[in-house]
Amino acid sequence: MxxxxxxxxxxxxxxxxxxxxxxxxxxxxxxxxASRDIEKTLMRAIxxxxxxxxxxxxxxxxxxxxxxxxxxxxxxxxxEITGLTLRSDEGIVGxxxxxxxxxxxxxxxxDPSFQKSVDERTGFTTRSILCAPMSxxxxxxxxxxxxxxxxxxxxxxxxxxxxxxxxxxxxxxxxLNARMAExxxxxxxxxxxxxxxxxxxxxxxxxxxxGTYPVHGVNVPARTVSGDFYDFFPAGDxxxxxxxxDVSGKGMNAALLMAKTxxxxxxxxxxxxxxxxxxGRINEEICETATRGMFVTMVGGIYDPASGLVRxxxxxxxxxxxxxxxxxxRALPANAPPLGIAPLAEGEDGVPEIELWLDGGVxxxxxDGVTEGSVEDGSPLGVEGMKALIEENVSLPASERxxxxxxxxxxxxxxxxxxxxxxxxxxxxPAARRSPGAGGGERILEFAFPSQADQLxxxxxKVRDSARLCGFGADAAxxxxxxxxxxxxNVIRHAYGGSPEGEIVLEIxxxxxxxxVLLRDFAESTDVTTVKPRDLDDLRPGGLGTHFMTxxxxxxxxxxxxxxxxxxxxxxxxxx
Numbered sequence: 001m002x003x004x005x006x007x008x009x010x011x012x013x014x015x016x017x018x019x020x021x022x023x024x025x026x027x028x029x030x031x032x033x034a035s036r037d038i039e040k041t042l043m044r045a046i047x048x049x050x051x052x053x054x055x056x057x058x059x060x061x062x063x064x065x066x067x068x069x070x071x072x073x074x075x076x077x078x079x080e081i082t083g084l085t086l087r088s089d090e091g092i093v094g095x096x097x098x099x100x101x102x103x104x105x106x107x108x109x110x111d112p113s114f115q116k117s118v119d120e121r122t123g124f125t126t127r128s129i130l131c132a133p134m135s136x137x138x139x140x141x142x143x144x145x146x147x148x149x150x151x152x153x154x155x156x157x158x159x160x161x162x163x164x165x166x167x168x169x170x171x172x173x174x175x176l177n178a179r180m181a182e183x184x185x186x187x188x189x190x191x192x193x194x195x196x197x198x199x200x201x202x203x204x205x206x207x208x209x210x211g212t213y214p215v216h217g218v219n220v221p222a223r224t225v226s227g228d229f230y231d232f233f234p235a236g237d238x239x240x241x242x243x244x245x246d247v248s249g250k251g252m253n254a255a256l257l258m259a260k261t262x263x264x265x266x267x268x269x270x271x272x273x274x275x276x277x278x279x280g281r282i283n284e285e286i287c288e289t290a291t292r293g294m295f296v297t298m299v300g301g302i303y304d305p306a307s308g309l310v311r312x313x314x315x316x317x318x319x320x321x322x323x324x325x326x327x328x329x330r331a332l333p334a335n336a337p338p339l340g341i342a343p344l345a346e347g348e349d350g351v352p353e354i355e356l357w358l359d360g361g362v363x364x365x366x367x368d369g370v371t372e373g374s375v376e377d378g379s380p381l382g383v384e385g386m387k388a389l390i391e392e393n394v395s396l397p398a399s400e401r402x403x404x405x406x407x408x409x410x411x412x413x414x415x416x417x418x419x420x421x422x423x424x425x426x427x428x429x430p431a432a433r434r435s436p437g438a439g440g441g442e443r444i445l446e447f448a449f450p451s452q453a454d455q456l457x458x459x460x461x462k463v464r465d466s467a468r469l470c471g472f473g474a475d476a477a478x479x480x481x482x483x484x485x486x487x488x489x490n491v492i493r494h495a496y497g498g499s500p501e502g503e504i505v506l507e508i509x510x511x512x513x514x515x516x517v518l519l520r521d522f523a524e525s526t527d528v529t530t531v532k533p534r535d536l537d538d539l540r541p542g543g544l545g546t547h548f549m550t551x552x553x554x555x556x557x558x559x560x561x562x563x564x565x566x567x568x569x570x571x572x573x574x575x576x
Contacts, residue, residue, distance in 0.1 A: 024048060024049075024052050024167070038174065038175065038178040039073070039074070041174070042060055042073055042074045042171065042174075042175070043074040043076075045060070045074075045167070045171055046058045046059065046060045046074045046075065046076055046144065047076045049144065049146070049164065049167050050076050050077065050146060052163075053130070053146055053149075053156075053160050053163065053164065054149060054150045054151060055077070055130065055146035055147060055148060055149060055150065055156075056077055056078060056147055056148035056149075056150055057075065057076060057077020057078055057079060057124075057146070057147045057148065058075065058076050058077060058144065058145065058146045058147070059072050059074070059075040059076075059081060059084075059093075059144070059145050060072070060073050060074045060075070060134075060142065060143075060144050060145075060171070061073065061086075061093050061097075061142045061143050061144075061145065062134075062141065062142040062175070063088060063097060063140055063141060063142050067088055067140070068087065068088055069085050069086065069087060069088060070085065070086045070087075070088055070090075070093060070094060070097065070142065070143070071083065071084070071085045071086075072084040072085075073142070077147070078124055079118075079122040079124045081118065081122070084118070086115070090115065091113055091114065091115040092105055092108070092111060092113050092114055092115075092129055092131055092145070093131055093143050093145050094113075095113050096131040096132070096133050096143045096145075097133050097140055097142065097143050100133050100135055100138075100140060101133065102131065102132040102133065102161055102164065102165050102168075103131055103161075104128070104129075104130055104156050104158075104160075104161055105128060105129040105130075105131070106128050106155050106156070107127070107128065108126050108127060108128060108129055109127075114126070114129075126147050126148065127147075127148050127154065128147070128148060128149060128154065128155055128156060129145060129146070129147055130145070130146040130147075130149075130156040130160055130161060130164055131143055131144070131145045131146075131164075132144055132161070132164040132165045132167075132168040133168060133172075134168045134169070134171055134172035134175065135169075135172055136169075136172050136173055136176050139176065141172045141175050141176060142172070142175070143168070144164060144167070144168045144171065146160075146164065195224065200259065201221075201225060201226060201229075201255060201258070201259060204229065204231070204259060204262050204263065205217070205219060205229070205230065205231070206230075206231055206232050206233065208399070211397045211398075211399055212428075214240065214303065214305055214398075214425060214426050214427065214428065215232040215240055215242055215303070215423070215424070215425050215426070216398045216399040216402055216423070216424050216426070217230040217232065217244070217402070217421070217422065217423040217424070218402045218403065218406050218420070218421065218422050219419065219420070219421045220406055220410065220416065220419065220420040220421075221416075221419050222369070222415070222416035222417060222418050222419050222420075223250065225252065225254075225255035226255065226258065226419045226421075227246060227247040227248075227249065227250060227254035227255065227257075227258050227419060228244075228245070228246050228247075228258070228367050228369065228419040228420075228421035229243075229244070229245055229247075229258045229259075229261070229262045229421070230242070230243065230244040230245075230365075230421055230423045231243050231244075231262055231265060231266055232423070233266060233269070235269070235270075235273050235302060235522075236270075237273075237522035237523075237565050237566055238304070238305065238306055238522070238565055238566065239273070239302050239303060239304045239305070239522065240302065240303045240305070240425075241269045241273070241275075241300075241301075241302050242300070242301050242302070242303065242365075242423060242425060243262075243265050243269075243275075243298060243299060243300040243301070244298070244299050244317070244365045244366070244367070244421060244423045245258070245261060245262070245296050245297060245298035245299070245317070246296070246297045246298075246317065246367045246368065246369075246419075246421070247261070247294065247295075247296050248293075248294050248295050248296070248297075248338075249293075249294055253294065254294070257286075257294055257296065258296075260286075261282060261286065261296050261298070261339070264281075264282050264285060265278065265282060265300065268281055268282070269300075271501070272501070273302055273501070273503055273522075274302075274311070274350065274353070274450060274503070275300035275301050275302055275311055275312065275313040275351075275353060276300075276311075276313040276349070276350035276351040276352060276353040277349060277350035278300055278313075278350070279298060279300050279313050279315050279336075279339065279350060279351040280344055280348070280349065280350030280351055281350070282298075282339055283315070283339040283340065283343070283344060283351075284343060284344070286339050286340035287339075287340055287341075287342065287343050294340060295316075295338040295339060295340035295341050296315075296338055296339040296340055297315065297316040297317040297318070297334075297338045297339075298314075298315045298316075298317055298338070298339055299312065299313070299314045299315070299317045299320060299365045300312075300313050300315075300351075301313065301363075301365075301425070303358075303363075303425050303427075304505065305427075306520070306566075307357075307505055307507070307520065308357050308358045308359055308360070308427045309355060309356070309357055309358075309446065309448055309505060310355070310356045310357075310358060310363055310425060311353050311354070311355055311356075311448055312332060312353060312354050312355075312356060312363075313335070313336070313350070313351040313352065313353045313354075314332065314333065314334040314335055314336065314351070315334065315336045315337065315338055315339050315351050316334050316336065316337050316338030316339070316341075317334055317338075317365075317367075318334075318365075318366060318367065318368055318371070319331040319332055319333040319334065320332040320363055320364065320365045321363070321364040321366075321383075321386075321387070322356060322358070322361055322362075322363050322364075323361050323362045323363075323364065323387075323390055323394075324359070324361045325359060325360030325361045325427075327391075329387055331383075332354060332356065335351070335352045335354065336351040336352060355446065355447070355448055357443070357446050358425070358427030359427065360427055360428070361427055362390075362398060362424055362425065362426045362427065363424070363425040363427075364386075364390070364422065364423070364424055365422070365423045365425075366386070366421065366422040366423070367418075367419060367420070367421045367422075368418065369416070369417075369418035369419045369420045369421065370386060370405065370406070370409070370420055370421070370422055371383050371385075371386055372417070372418060373409035373416065373417070373418070373420060374409070374414075374417075375408060375409065376411075381408065381409060386405060389404060389405045389408060390405065392404075393405075398424045398426040398428070399424075401424065402422050402424055405422060406420050406422065441509045441510050441511025441512065441514075441516065442509060442510045442511070443507065443508075443509050444466045444469060444470065444508045444509060444510055444515075445462055445463070445466045445506065445507065445508040446505075446506075446507050447459070447462055447505070447506045447507075448503060448504070448505045448506075449503070449504055449506070450500060450501070450502065450503055450504075451491065451492045451495075451496040451499060451500060451501070451502030451503065451504055451521070452492070452500045453489070453492060456485055456488055456489070459484065459485065459488055459506060460481050460484075460485055462506075463480060463481045463484045463485075463506075463508070463517075464477050464478070464480075464481050466508045466515075467480045467481070467515065470510050470515050470575055471575050471576070472515070472573075472575065472576075476573075476576075479552045480515070480517075480552065480553075480573055482548070482552065483517075483548065483549045483552040483553055483571060484506070484517055484519070484571070486546075486548055486549055487517075487519050487549060487569055487571070488504060488506075488519065490546070491504055491519065491521045491523070491567075492504075494526075495521045495523035495524075495526065495567060496521065496523050502521060502522065502523060503521070503522055504519065504520070504521050505518075505519075505520045505521075506518070506519055507519075507520075510575070513574060513575050514554075514572050514573065514574055514575060515572070515573045515574075515575055516570065516571075516572050517553075517569075517570070517571040517572075517573075518568065518569070518570055519568070519569040519571075520566060520567070520568045520569075521566050521567050522565065522566040523566060523567065524565070525565050525566060525567055526558070526567050549571065552573075553571040553572060553573050554572050554573055554574050555570070555571065555572040556569070556570075556571045556572075557569075557570050557571075558570075
């Protein structure tokens, strides 16, 4: 049975070989301090130790982070066992590490812990073993094992054990220092990568606009990078596209998906002005490529400053809040699941949309980090708390109002638990929107629809109901329906050239004794002097719609193009 020893010092009987031992220890320490390649240094160390002690072979084992396995990192001698893995409680080397004690086993055949399988596999015959743990204080790192003393009686001496303990301690400290240095380098690399990712994310956010601009946003990341995002940009026809979203999860994966989703929305939103169809296209892409289990809750919309109309699509996100100009809030909940959960059902044309006329109010879109963020007493702000903050700061410009809400959740002594992101669409001055002759009176109908002929059936039904509501009989109401239908067809065919990607906004008002129809498109502005009814004697097919509209309605006129371009048609019918 082997005899176990603990190291006391490098000294041994008579001081024989002390200078050689100290020289080896000094050389190894210098190697460990100067080397940048710990693996090569450990290999050189085991070669020196094996040769100096006079062993037939040597191996250096490292313990994994979980403390469950020992792997041969370097070896020298008659057998090659580099990469050999043992359980941490297996063999003499496992016992050495487990008990953190050096030992000499002079007859391995008599030791039940000896693993014969290695000899059986390599053909080498192990007679004796010298083993010392590699540890720093209580931190176990591995062990160095020498086999079969050469020369003499073939047995390891106590002086060999003392020397190996000293060399093992030096090697352990070197490995620990190398690991710490590697961890510091990795931390620094990750820090720089996160800072670069954060910089890229910040570049994806829109630039701040003047206080008079109708859309403003704030994003405060809880960590270096954020899974929240928002954006707004002009659609090219006077309207403003906007979005806000929250990616599931944290860290780099969420940040990458956030960057991808935000970029897709801005890129596709330049030509696709239907927020529902746009979210549908993004959903297809995320379902195909996103990491399993990740998804995005997102709100997309388009706002028309000329009319105050917002078209909104919500895919699994927090309900948006409309704060009316006269006070009071209206929640606009999600009408579809988050993006990336599942492809749209066959036949679905994107995420369902809703229409909202702001009428001088403000639309707020935000992430759950705002409502779940804690105030001074530790309780969550909640939706009601957010409403209260909005009302308290209603006299401030929208950009300052958002800062007031976010500022309530920021404290130097307490880190954020989640990102804070909030967006405001402020319909601040509806009175200046139109010239006095454009509208006014009581709004009866507001309806926006794509420039597609199959939408006209819905238009006709809505116009008929509005005309009857204003007091027109069935025949007169049908005439108004036909006039509006003809005007819509003209927009689809001529203004948009048959493209189904355009948008038309229909508004019907009752102003005094008149029914006023406003029809707006966002196509290239038309020279109104060229729009004239054709002579009735000209019997060519088509082209008589303008003449019919002027016969049915009391007044038909094109108004000056709205801000941002497009065309605005106004038709008036006297209510009998």
